[in-house]
Amino acid sequence: MMVGAANADPAPDAASLKSEGPVQPTKVEDGKYTDKDGTPTYRVTEGGKQVDWSSMSGYLRYNANCIVCHGPDGAGSTYAPSLVDALKHDDYATFVGIVAGGKKDVNASEQLVMPAFGENKNVMCYIDDVYVYLRARSDGVIGRGRPAEHEPKSATFKKAEDACMG
Ligand code: HEC
Numbered sequence: 797m798m799v800g801a802a803n804a805d806p807a808p809d810a811a812s813l814k815s816e817g818p819v820q821p822t823k824v825e826d827g828k829y830t831d832k833d834g835t836p837t838y839r840v841t842e843g844g845k846q847v848d849w850s851s852m853s854g855y856l857r858y859n860a861n862c863i864v865c866h867g868p869d870g871a872g873s874t875y876a877p878s879l880v881d882a883l884k885h886d887d888y889a890t891f892v893g894i895v896a897g898g899k900k901d902v903n904a905s906e907q908l909v910m911p912a913f914g915e916n917k918n919v920m921c922y923i924d925d926v927y928v929y930l931r932a933r934s935d936g937v938i939g940r941g942r943p944a945e946h947e948p949k950s951a952t953f954k955k956a957e958d959a960c961m962g
Contacts, residue, residue, distance in 0.1 A: 815839040817937035826952035828924070835888045836924040838932040845944045847932070849953060852946035854929025855938075857922040861913070869940040870933045876908070883927075883934035891927055895919065921960035 813821045813829070819837050821829035827849050831837045839848040847855075858870065865876040872878030883891065898912030913919040919926070932938040 813839065814841075815937070816841060816844060817932065817935045819931070819935060826956075827947060827950035828953070829928075836928050836931075838928050838935075838937065839947075840932055840937045842945065844937055844939060847938060847943040847946050848928075849947045849949045850925045850928045851932055851938060852929075852943055853922055853949075854925035854927070855943060857919065857926050858929055861916075861919050862926070865910075870930050871940075876910070879930050880933045883930050888927060891930075892923055895923060895926070917961055921957060 813824060815821055815829075815838060817838070817840060819831050821837050821839050822832045823830045823834075824839075829837050829839045829848055829850070836850065838851045840846065840851070858866075862870075862879070865873060866879050867873035867876070870879040872881070886894070894910060896912065896914035899910040901908040929938065
């Protein structure tokens with residue numbers, strides 16, 4: 797079951813913010829959750845079955861843009877590292893910096909290249925979503941595969957998306 801009507805902004809009060817996992821959102825604005833530091837975060841409920849829209853959107857964007865190298869569910873591949881592990885040490889700013897600017901391991905015997913996505917709207921307009929999804933994967937609150945249920949996409953979220961994608 798989805799929460800709320802499909803066309804309405806979810807507007808939960810502070811008491812309803814509780815999430816599974818170590819990071820608790822302290823604020824929700826237009827369906828986007830942030831932690832005490834103002835960093836984007838997830839909200840997962842129903843025994844890991846239901847996720848916020850940002851996590852769902854991040855799952856979809858990850859599968860469209862990152863899976864080819866980093867493997868299903870952020871778990872890593874022979875070519876690119878596990879992002880489930882990376883988010884245990886990379887903070888939000890580091891993550892965004894690497895995705896926008898790329899990364900090249902010059903010391904590896906086989907050259908590993910993380911492309912720069914800074915000019916790619918399909919990635920950068922959704923960078924918070926991808927971060928939030930991987931953060932939840934890293935914290936072990938979203939399992940492998942597609943989240944079963946998600947909160948609706950808010951009207952404001954849709955507007956911001958349209959503005960960013962141009
Ligand atoms: C063409 C293959 C490729 C694609 C596509 C790709 N990556 Fe990477 N990524 C890599 C490689 C290879 C590395 C390791 C680079 C290094 O170690 O210097 C990497 C490293 C990273 C790191 C740093 C990990 C760490 O250990 O600190 C992050 C974060 C990252 N990628 C995120 C993403 C995200 C998010 C996407 C999708 C938007 C993505 N990557 C798409 C190949 C890719």
